[in-house]
Amino acid sequence: MSDLGNFGGLFRLDGKVAVITGGSRGLGLHTATAFLLAGASKVIITARKLEGAEGINQAVSKLNALPVQGRAIGIAANVADTADIERLVKEIGKTESKVDIVVANAGATYGGPFDTTPDEFNKKILDLNVRGVFNLVRLLLPLLEAAATPTDPSRVIIVSSTAGINVPHVGQHGTIMYSVSKAAAHHLSRNLAMELGPRNITVNTVAPGFFPSKLAKGLIDILGGDEQLRDDNPRKRLGEPSDIAGVMVYLASPAGAYVNGEDISVDGGMRLVTGRHSKI
Template sequence: MDYDLNLHDFSSFFSLKGKIAVITGGSRGLGLSAASAILQAGASKVYINSRKAGVCDAAVEALNKLPGLAPGAKAISAPADVTNADGLRQLVELVKKDSPEGIDILLANAGATWGAPFDEHPDAAIAKVLDLNVRAVFNTIREFGPALERRGTLEDPSRILVTGSVAGLGIGTVGKQATFGYSASKAAVIHLARNLAVDLGPRHITVNSIAPGFFPTKMSQGLLAMADGGIAGVAKRNPMRRLGKPEDFAGAVVYLCARAGGHVNGATLTIDGGAMWATGQLSSVNESKL
């Protein structure tokens, strides 16, 4: 037997004890569910970023009331527009001042979408979506690079997670609510994560992407409402007969950030109940309803 079957200290296998995390787009939806799980897995600090201070403050208040957090653990409000160079600088400075020791986890999750038919798809929409979903993701990772490098080690690398989408792996929505820029942006960040994985691995930082299918959030509600049969219709066509739940996303985040996920680098974890393979197309939008 070549392998030691004893997984040393199994209690720490999925633990994020003492970790410091930054989550962009952490004020609601998938980012907020990840924040909750990271804190409950033992993290000491989670910085909650989105553009609106009031919304970040409210999210932080709710997170800090969670039962069973580690002593002294806290969520911290860190509002900033990550597409804006000054905003991003302020965010990095806030985190640096509060946590000069660096950070362990960056979840580059803030994103936006836009639906419009091909002939009318505006330049402004393509620009806005690529700006937030790709350019800001790269800039955020670059600016937090030194803080991540400070805490990463050979045995316990720091972790960068990029929220992609199954729309970046297959074909997103086409037709009247076509999401050309969104699909292209998600394909781009998924491949960006692979490039960064190879570049940052030697600096003891892993980079992975998560590709969610449909999760009911503010972003997806419009598209889900227009899908054939609405939310229930989309759920019925999914091999698992349901949509994504907050814990599905949160579980993947904890795994990829914990000791258990320490050698996963450059991977894309799809969380869609297998929907991509079931239909060959990501959403069954009923054209007659658009």
């Protein structure tokens, strides 16, 4: 028999404090839900909007209705803005002496022809998807280090996209700067893995394919809708909340403690499909 330590705890997050950006809906909310169900004691979600059907408050209410002891709290912040990230970190520091897990998930995209791309969208995308992630991790470092130990490192998980690996959309609905920003997010993650590994913090990337969400809806419709995208995918479906939950809990829990600088695509294999080869 092998000594696997506390096997029953391999995928548990008991007592952990997590910060999730873009936690009010979509992939961030799936992650927050999974972390609480896995035993996290506190999940702090951030987004810009506090109120309304897509705001933080409704997400916190849903999360706190889960049959678990852990609690969700929400702090409104724009994580594309360095001063606002500083304020967010100060707010977190008022109640927390440590942060075990950071999921840099908030992201922005833009689709349109290359020639007429408004430069403000390039800035918005790079500020949130790259510079904001860099600064979020940098400014949260003292709290991450406070939780980090050699046997149980703190975790940074950067949500990128398979658009950071391939060239998914050019032309009328091109997403060139989004794709570039996500490639940068992958490489930021690898660089941070080297920088922070010796400080007992692991950094990994999760690269989703298509998951129905507000951000993805426009492009899903342009590409022919859910059914067409399901048909194109080697697994014959789009991503589901539990697909994100599984990989996030793996990377954040003892099971993922030795994984560092890795990119995990969660796309049913779609990133490997090229052109007509998917059909023949």
